[in-house]
Amino acid sequence: MNSQILKMMGSFVLLILAQVLLFNQINIFGSVNPMLYLLFLVMYPFDQNQTFYIFIGFLLGFFIDFISQTGGAHTIASLSVSYLRPIIMKYSYGLTSERPKSILTDPRKTNNFVFLLIFISVHHLIYFSIAYFSADAFLLIIKNSLLTMIFSLILILLISSLYRVK
Amino acid sequence: MQRILNVFVKYRNSILYLFLLGFSLIFLKANSNFHQLKLEKISLFFSSSLYSFSNSINRYFRLEKENQRLLKENEVLKSIQIRSNTLFLYTEGCNNKTNFPFDVQRVNIIKNSFQSQYNYIIIDKGAASGIKREMGVISAKGIIGLVQAVTDNYASVISILNQDMKINVRFKNRTTFGSLIWKGKNPKKFSIEDVVSTSSIKKGDTIVTGGMSSYFPYGIPLGVVTNLENNIQNGYYKIDAELFENPAELYKAYVIENSDFKEINSLMQNIKQ
Numbered sequence: 001m002n003s004q005i006l007k008m009m010g011s012f013v014l015l016i017l018a019q020v021l022l023f024n025q026i027n028i029f030g031s032v033n034p035m036l037y038l039l040f041l042v043m044y045p046f047d048q049n050q051t052f053y054i055f056i057g058f059l060l061g062f063f064i065d066f067i068s069q070t071g072g073a074h075t076i077a078s079l080s081v082s083y084l085r086p087i088i089m090k091y092s093y094g095l096t097s098e099r100p101k102s103i104l105t106d107p108r109k110t111n112n113f114v115f116l117l118i119f120i121s122v123h124h125l126i127y128f129s130i131a132y133f134s135a136d137a138f139l140l141i142i143k144n145s146l147l148t149m150i151f152s153l154i155l156i157l158l159i160s161s162l163y164r165v166k
Numbered sequence: 167m168q169r170i171l172n173v174f175v176k177y178r179n180s181i182l183y184l185f186l187l188g189f190s191l192i193f194l195k196a197n198s199n200f201h202q203l204k205l206e207k208i209s210l211f212f213s214s215s216l217y218s219f220s221n222s223i224n225r226y227f228r229l230e231k232e233n234q235r236l237l238k239e240n241e242v243l244k245s246i247q248i249r250s251n252t253l254f255l256y257t258e259g260c261n262n263k264t265n266f267p268f269d270v271q272r273v274n275i276i277k278n279s280f281q282s283q284y285n286y287i288i289i290d291k292g293a294a295s296g297i298k299r300e301m302g303v304i305s306a307k308g309i310i311g312l313v314q315a316v317t318d319n320y321a322s323v324i325s326i327l328n329q330d331m332k333i334n335v336r337f338k339n340r341t342t343f344g345s346l347i348w349k350g351k352n353p354k355k356f357s358i359e360d361v362v363s364t365s366s367i368k369k370g371d372t373i374v375t376g377g378m379s380s381y382f383p384y385g386i387p388l389g390v391v392t393n394l395e396n397n398i399q400n401g402y403y404k405i406d407a408e409l410f411e412n413p414a415e416l417y418k419a420y421v422i423e424n425s426d427f428k429e430i431n432s433l434m435q436n437i438k439q
Contacts, residue, residue, distance in 0.1 A: 010197070051179055052176050058189075062190070065197070071197045071200075072190045080187070133204045134204070143275065
């Protein structure tokens, strides 16, 4: 238990640093920066206290905003997505089925993927809506969220598979 | 108390979420000028629509007061307006009271008839407010009649919708005079008589009060000429006119007092004798 908490804290710090120092500088096609830090919110065990989880989601976004000097889009997006996680879970794993413990250990691959897809797309949509914050930029928001979503999805799938090997 | 706590515990996630969302919005606002502007716009939109809603309700309840205020203002403006119309008659200036004898008082019309051929109006001010016989009554866009009888608090007015009434009129920007007489059917349709056929009048000319009688000052706009026929046999025009305002639909009016009325009248008496 103790080692797991340490591991989580370690990955929390690591993911923030990786996001801020590395992935925010990538700029694929000029502006697309994959958001790896979502991995933390995804792999956080499902059976833990939801209230604490919301707070963690808030902190994660807050630190990234704070360090990278952006407004508050990361904070709002990750906070909202962590609040919505139980609902997304319901839709991707089914209402009646057994609640998975963690996305890393669950054997239902399709459901895991769907969960990841919804989770990331909701986050990106919120993030870009806040970043552009204008109804005129609707198409821009959609375009950017789709592009970024693809890269975030690939990156998160890759790195989460690394976790599983461990 | 227990229940309230239960609710808090039950919805703790949503409450925490909303709380943190509010916090991050403040954070967003503090950090980015762009978002600050946008958020202020949104809050302005909400507050302004809310305020305009409450304001429209408030305005509705203040209408009566506002109406009174406007009528008072009108009273002042009306007297200035009829003064300005007569500037050229009284070249000394419109502020000099002796040069311009007319004074305006606001009244409500409480009974207005128009079905008969000889119509009368009752107004809600009388001798107590200084209303006397043979004062003119005008409205915003025309004239209404002459005060006929006065009691303490009320007065009756001979409407211009009365076939006994002849009103001295003049065509705007011309020197021609005539008499305005009601035709007896439509409250807006009048005819103008006693206009010599040598005078130049066109269709669409504006009719104003003539200022020849001591009842009405010069220049109150009344209506327009709608039809014009030159009657060669008797040498007079046959003119149809339409009023700007329907005298049957009014409920506010102004009584104008000519303070030199007695003086002028006594001269007339002398002439008759």
